[in-house]
Amino acid sequence: MIFEDEPVPGYPLPILPGHTSPGRFERVLRSGAFAVTTELAPPDSADPEDVYKRARIFDGYVDAINATDGSGANCHMSSIAVCALLTRVGYAPIMQISCRDRNRIAIQGDIVFDLDAVSLLALGKTLRDEHHFQSGRKITFAPRVFFGAAENPFAEPLAWRHQRLAKKVEAGAQFIQTQYCFDLERLELFVRGVEELGLLDKVFILPGVGPLPSAKTAEWMRRNVPGVHVPDTVIRRLAGAERPKQEGVAI
Known part of the structure; x- marks a missing residue:
């Protein structure tokens, strides 16, 4: 993230009143x-x-x-x-x-x-x-x-x-x-x-x-990662894609 007021990359934003950390x-x-x-x-x-x-x-x-x-x-x-x-x-x-x-x-x-x-x-x-x-x-x-x-x-x-x-x-x-x-x-x-x-x-x-990266990965996550819900529409979209990795990024 680059801000217009930064003279050099990584120049810190000011710490303002109410901030609880210097981060x-x-x-x-x-x-x-x-x-x-x-x-x-x-x-x-x-x-x-x-x-x-x-x-x-x-x-x-x-x-x-x-x-x-x-x-x-x-x-x-x-x-x-x-x-x-x-x-x-x-x-x-x-x-x-x-x-x-x-x-x-x-x-x-x-x-x-x-x-x-x-x-x-x-x-x-x-x-x-x-x-x-x-x-x-x-x-x-x-x-x-x-x-x-x-x-x-x-x-x-x-x-x-x-x-x-x-x-x-x-x-x-x-x-x-x-x-x-x-x-x-x-x-x-x-x-x-x-x-x-x-x-x-x-x-x-x-x-x-x-x-x-693939429909198989999406199905695995849906079965094995608690709380991750991958809708059927997403899995079908990946399964039907010629380039599933690129489709995964697009999703």
């Missing part, structure tokens, strides 16, 4: 720009260059890079390490935290499953805004963090999804990244419910997108 990603969103993020799967390697090779693919295309946390319930380089490496060379990282594998002591120290996403957000907000741990012990210098959360507009029961998002916003989420969205009708219903709750002025929502 570029928050500034891009608050500027009203169309923000684009991507997900970087950490390598099975201790070589920083393996992270940088993957990150360079997205140079000039994205505003921030998500570092996944134990993706696929498998061991990889930690999201903390990936974010530290990305920050070192000027990228804007988004550190993902999976509650699945940690307890609350580890989460407060790392910034685990005795917390869910909502209580994790509330915990982080306490650390940042109230300057103390859950135990009441004071923090000498509180973290400056822009909090986000994941949401799945297509998981059942659909009528509850926007209510779940409202809880995350109340707990402290400032931006939301969704699961892959291939069903626009369902996504519109979700956004309508979010709007009715008055949340669109309180949180930034980034719908998830990704290219499907």
